[in-house]
Amino acid sequence: MSSDDANRKMLSAINRLKFINDDIYKLQMKRKELSDKIIEISKGGIFSEDQINNFMQELSELEKQKFYLETEKNHIVGEIKGVLENKNVLLDRSMEICNLKGIMTVSGLPGIGKTETILKMLNNCNGRDKLIVVLRDRERIEKLVNEFNIDAKIYFINPIYTKKKLDIRSIDQVSKIANRLANDINKVLGDKRNPVIVIHRSNDISLDRIDEISGIIKEEFWSSFLQALATNEKEYLIIFNCDDVNEECTNLLSFSDYLLTVKYNEGNINIYLSRTRL
């Protein structure tokens, strides 16, 4: 497959993914509405037996549709990953990464060694300011930074962020909190020219509580966050450490310039770097 063919295939897959995400979101909203009605009934509401049966039938229909859409979605995600794998370059010189700018998602299963990989890479990035933004897992990060003797500043996101995240009830609040976090990162960056910023982990920072109704809300979060960081205008390299669970990394994929995949293969950890921007 030529490079153009691969790009076209991926673009089409990403577009289909967006539509599927929309449909899943609508379906989940409908399901939530129905579930609320059923809860009302269980509290002794005013619905007749026929209506209750209808609700239950409708709910089961929605479950079927959801299953179908999710299967389709997994298929598309697999397709995208397949294209990317073909474009993979086995990464053997981490120095290359230090020259990059833009957004990089480091994806892999939990515990496979992503954090260590990122930190080792950071260690080689001389001449760039390094900043690690952490919400959870603080002790481990602090320990690893000391162990690898990395010249990086660690910034903790404080519990106010977690609390405000829990209070979110509307989409405008999603943008607000994303903007606010990005602005605070900009503030600590000050006039640093070309820093490397590690976000550990994207799963902690995006909106986990409202997972059940929102691939869209997560997309909105990352879109606002990256817009406020103004990555296009600056020479940042932002590295998202992303555990590949609950399609967290898929949400980040459409914003990323690079995908770094950490894979376990016959006792070895292989690291692949791919460009994702078409």
Next chain:
Amino acid sequence: MKYVNLLIFILIFIIPLILTFFTYSNIYAIPITYFLWLTMEIGLITFTMFFDDFRKSKKISGDLLEEYKRYKVAALVVSFNEDPETVRITVNAVKESLGDLGATYLLDDSNIEEISKKNQEICKEYGVKYLHRENRRGYKAGAINDFIKAYGKDYDIIGIFDVDQRPVKSFFKDLIPFFSDPGVAFVQIPQAYTELKSRVSIGAYYQQKPFFEVVMEGRNVVGSAFILGTGVLIRTSVLEKVGLLDESVVTEDLATSINIHSIGFKSIYVNYPGIWYGEAPLTVNAYLIQQGRWALGTFQSTWKTLNADVKPRVFLDYVSGLLYWLKEGPLTAFEISAPLIFLIFHIYILKVNPLLFAIIYYPVFLISMAFFVYSMRGSEYGIKGFFYHQFLEMIMMPSVILSFIAWATRRKKPFKVTPKGRKQKMSPFILLNIFLTAIFLFTIYQAYNWYKVSSNFFLKYSILVNLTWVIYFLFLNAGTFLIYFGKTENEEKLLIENKHHIN
């Protein structure tokens, strides 16, 4: 003294005086007229402040990112004759949370030898440092101050915990980064009431909710959040600058906060669940002792508040705390007595058009109540929590009045009742509520008779307006018996079910 503070404070008390001058009806009832206006004005002020706090509580104040630096921390657990088993679990939780950041100390003032011996063994077992005082000079504040004098130079930050409040594992790691701003003097989190084993404790839990969720969140944005005595981290150097914890008042936390804000340091309040175990007062007596102490401490801090070198909005927050206690204690007594005096003795208190009064005041009163409930949406507070809160405030009225009298007469303890842990079937304060019930019923009967014989429209209307108040107070007073005679297990079950439903 700051003149702006004085001016604001005097104005609060002058405005009702002016209104009294224009509306008094009977020269002998002038004090009641004045205090009635003062109550209404304070109601309006506290509601406005609450509204503003609510608006502000939605904002994100301060930075979300803090640079990680290492500090040397001393975690202090303060105890006085507490159950050693409770001490054991708490010191262990605090030590676990502190990790390698510093040392955990038990400041034990227990004067029962058996308890202090047991505590000493527990500390040895868990590697916690044990400090014991023979005298209780300055009580809790004294114990902490004595610690700072002896060991303060070895630590950048101290954490303070009551024996009945246990921090989560990440407490120190979560909160210490705030100190990377050298202007931050202390970081406070809400107290937790997780052990809800009586209706009093459930009521206290609900009563705390608006304070922690709205008032303190708002005050955090304003810059007037204050120390709550437990679940707090304080920069040692700032404490040394203000002459350590203020032992001159019974609530050293409030007074010290005023001192800290007055020298320009910042406070942070983080509304997050950093305490996984917290005991609420179990009995009415324990609750009244707690509320009486808080009220007395606030009254004792009046002059300190007036002298506070802070911005007017911060000053208003501190004054609003003072006005709250004034309103819940002595002024509630005047609020209750005004319709009773009118309906029993036919003495007119206010010379205002009753129709106009009802049109203006009732909507304000109802809106403020509705807003209060609305502000707590999303939590399990609701109407049920609101009424629990109101019934408990009705119960606490006499203890706040006694605290006010103790302050006026310069006594250190407002009253004596049996504290928690000792068996006493019923609080003696129930007699007051029984007496009030009788008075309210008698007043309703009198009002009915008067209404029947009166022919003037405005008089009839005035009787109805006053009767509404008596019925409202009768309702609140009846609610206090639900607390006094509560079947605790059922209520606990209900609350757990309610929590599950919310989740």
